[in-house]
Amino acid sequence: MTHVVHELGIDVRPLSGYTGAEVHGVDLSRDLDDQTVAEIRSALLRWKVVFFRGQSIGHAEQIAFAAKFGELTAAHPYEDTPPDGFPQILPIDSRRYEAKFGTRKVTYDNGWHTDVTALVNPPAGSILRADIVPPYGGDTAWTNLVAAYEGLPAPLQSLADQLRARHSFGGNRRLFAADSDYARRVAAEPLVAIHPVVRVHPESGERALFVSPSFTAGENEIIGFSSRQSRRLLELFYEEVSRPEYTVRFRWQPGDVAFWDNRATAHLGPSDLGHLDFDRVLYRVTLVGDIPVGVDGKQSELITGQPFLAN
Numbered sequence: 001m002t003h004v005v006h007e008l009g010i011d012v013r014p015l016s017g018y019t020g021a022e023v024h025g026v027d028l029s030r031d032l033d034d035q036t037v038a039e040i041r042s043a044l045l046r047w048k049v050v051f052f053r054g055q056s057i058g059h060a061e062q063i064a065f066a067a068k069f070g071e072l073t074a075a076h077p078y079e080d081t082p083p084d085g086f087p088q089i090l091p092i093d094s095r096r097y098e099a100k101f102g103t104r105k106v107t108y109d110n111g112w113h114t115d116v117t118a119l120v121n122p123p124a125g126s127i128l129r130a131d132i133v134p135p136y137g138g139d140t141a142w143t144n145l146v147a148a149y150e151g152l153p154a155p156l157q158s159l160a161d162q163l164r165a166r167h168s169f170g171g172n173r174r175l176f177a178a179d180s181d182y183a184r185r186v187a188a189e190p191l192v193a194i195h196p197v198v199r200v201h202p203e204s205g206e207r208a209l210f211v212s213p214s215f216t217a218g219e220n221e222i223i224g225f226s227s228r229q230s231r232r233l234l235e236l237f238y239e240e241v242s243r244p245e246y247t248v249r250f251r252w253q254p255g256d257v258a259f260w261d262n263r264a265t266a267h268l269g270p271s272d273l274g275h276l277d278f279d280r281v282l283y284r285v286t287l288v289g290d291i292p293v294g295v296d297g298k299q300s301e302l303i304t305g306q307p308f309l310a311n
């Protein structure tokens with residue numbers, strides 16, 4: 001008698017029409033086989049952010065999971081106090097922020113952004129794990145930058161295809177107090193890159209509208225445009241990027257893990273906890289990214305700083 005063993009694939013449950021899917025049937029504390037890794041990668045490319053509910057993992061398992069999908073960076077270009085023994089882990093910890101940034105906040109950046117696009121090679125992906133979450137509030141939202149691009153009328157697509165924009169770190173004053181050590185560190189080691197406004201995804205070939213308010217936040221960000229023209233056009237793009245139909249909103253529980261394609265999404269940290277006395281602690285790792293390429297085949301340009309390579 002022969003037994004045919006059917007490997008059960010992962011169970012992908014989309015959460016909205018364009019963006020986000022829960023992945024069930026995977027235990028991230030285990031060493032994942034190649035087939036499972038390939039299926040998760042495929043779900044990520046399709047849905048841009050995937051969620052794993054109720055995992056029981058720590059820093060080491062989070063790093064091991066991430067390493068299945070690429071090389072890890074250090075925690076963050078400006079992070080100087082990662083957890084002992086885990087230089088790849090960036091704590092998103094409301095308990096640390098007042099001392100660190102000179103301002104009380106619950107998340108690193110509560111504006112729409114793609115992680116660290118002031119780098120010439122922004123991370124390819126980010127993996128965020130929830131440890132302590134508030135009883136209500138503190139949700140994160142993601143948006144699909146490919147859907148935002150594809151939803152533009154053709155003449156706007158072809159305009160966007162031709163544009164490049166400056167991304168700089170700390171141009172947005174909301175992130176930290178001007179007189180904090182963090183602000184002095186950013187000023188001493190500025191990060192600036194020029195990226196195509198439309199980025200061609202290196203794996204899927206899809207085009208993504210690659211601007212977000214936290215990094216393209218200065219005055220003359222679209223190259224060759226006046227500050228007035230740049231601001232108006234960016235506002236138009238930001239409005240498209242943040243349209244509700246392209247987004248998904250995720251309610252965190254302890255142990256939940258989100259994995260997003262940082263080449264095709266922007267995300268929005270919470271702003272609804274500042275008046276409440278809740279702690280919120282999550283841990284992020286990022287995967288080394290490639291240098292973006294525009295529709296014309298031209299790569300992004302490093303203005304200041306260094307590429308962010310494997311830790």
Ligand SMILES: [Fe+2]
Nearest residue numbers: 109114115267
């Ligand atoms: Fe972020």
